[in-house]
Amino acid sequence: MAKVYIYPGTSLILSDLVARFGHRPLGSALAVREKVQAPGLDSPPLQITPEDPKKGLRFAAVEVPSGVRGRMSLHGPQIEEAEAGIIIRDADLAFGCMGCARTNELVQFLLHQRGIPLLELDYPRSDEEGIRFVASIREFLEGLPGGAPA
Amino acid sequence: MSEAVAAGGAPAHRAGVAPGSATKYVFIDSPELTAADLALRAYEIAPGVQIKETCFGLMINGPEDEVERLVAGIRELDPDRIFVKDRGFPPGDERRCRANLGGARPGFYGHENEMRLVRYISSGLRALRDPKKADLLRAKPKENDEPLSVERLSAIIEES
Numbered sequence: 019m020a021k022v023y024i025y026p027g028t029s030l031i032l033s034d035l036v037a038r039f040g041h042r043p044l045g046s047a048l049a050v051r052e053k054v055q056a057p058g059l060d061s062p063p064l065q066i067t068p069e070d071p072k073k074g075l076r077f078a079a080v081e082v083p084s085g086v087r088g089r090m091s092l093h094g095p096q097i098e099e100a101e102a103g104i105i106i107r108d109a110d111l112a113f114g115c116m117g118c119a120r121t122n123e124l125v126q127f128l129l130h131q132r133g134i135p136l137l138e139l140d141y142p143r144s145d146e147e148g149i150r151f152v153a154s155i156r157e158f159l160e161g162l163p164g165g166a167p168a
Numbered sequence: 169m170s171e172a173v174a175a176g177g178a179p180a181h182r183a184g185v186a187p188g189s190a191t192k193y194v195f196i197d198s199p200e201l202t203a204a205d206l207a208l209r210a211y212e213i214a215p216g217v218q219i220k221e222t223c224f225g226l227m228i229n230g231p232e233d234e235v236e237r238l239v240a241g242i243r244e245l246d247p248d249r250i251f252v253k254d255r256g257f258p259p260g261d262e263r264r265c266r267a268n269l270g271g272a273r274p275g276f277y278g279h280e281n282e283m284r285l286v287r288y289i290s291s292g293l294r295a296l297r298d299p300k301k302a303d304l305l306r307a308k309p310k311e312n313d314e315p316l317s318v319e320r321l322s323a324i325i326e327e328s
Contacts, residue, residue: 057187
């Protein structure tokens with residue numbers, strides 16, 4: 019079972035397909051869950067402490083807005099942990115403020131920099147595109163260590 | 169360090185957020201199965217898991233291995249039309265539940281967007297078992313990111 023970073027991190031479709039084909043999807047929910055389940059009351063309600071933007075410094079320079087560094091403190095460790103990645107290009111649901119936009123650019127840049135196997139796709143808009151979309155993801159995931167047919 | 173841990177007591181947890189527990193969304197897009205059917209079947213499979221029926225399917229929360237077992241069980245009901253993803257917050261958590269916040273739940277618009285597309289994913293999953301669709305399965309998705317070649321650029325400049 020390989021750890022596969024999914025972009026957009028909140029994608030239902032990618033999360034489902036990666037898990038369905040026998041791998042572990044790394045998405046935003048897992049990073050948030052780690053924060054939510056942290057014991058104690060260091061910084062309620064979300065347990066984002068001043069340490070988090072410092073962790074983000076590993077991925078973005080100090081002059082980068084703290085919002086980007088805060089987001090990178092969640093996404094950055096997952097990118098480092100990932101053994102492969104799937105990116106959906108121009109995903110409407112990844113749209114957000116400038117902090118989100120810059121973080122999205124940085125996430126995709128770091129994924130390319132890491133040199134791990136990457137699959138880049140567009141969302142399907144028809145049945146035929148859906149068939150090719152699913153087939154491409156299955157082929158990609160079967161090529162990873164521990165991949166098993168669904 | 170938290171006050172409870174500093175005082176030597178056990179760390180306090182909100183309901184459903186104890187380390188080792190997992191929350192998942194189950195989405196259903198099936199003409200043959202409703203969220204209520206799914207909830208009923210889910211209770212039969214894993215009585216110890218917290219199950220919340222919603223308009224789109226279920227939210228389930230419990231120990232990670234129990235949740236995985238439940239997901240595997242309910243996927244069998246309609247494997248091509250049931251979709252599952254992780255959730256960070258437990259069901260009803262006041263930091264995310266729209267009963268407390270008002271308006272749409274954060275994340276709703278993303279799910280709404282993708283739920284319009286899952287019918288194509290269902291077609292793709294069905295096609296994996298259909299030998300008639302073998303040609304389509306071999307076809308590669310269209311590549312949009314290939315750079316413009318120098319020859320093509322020159323041709324465009326000369327044409328204009």
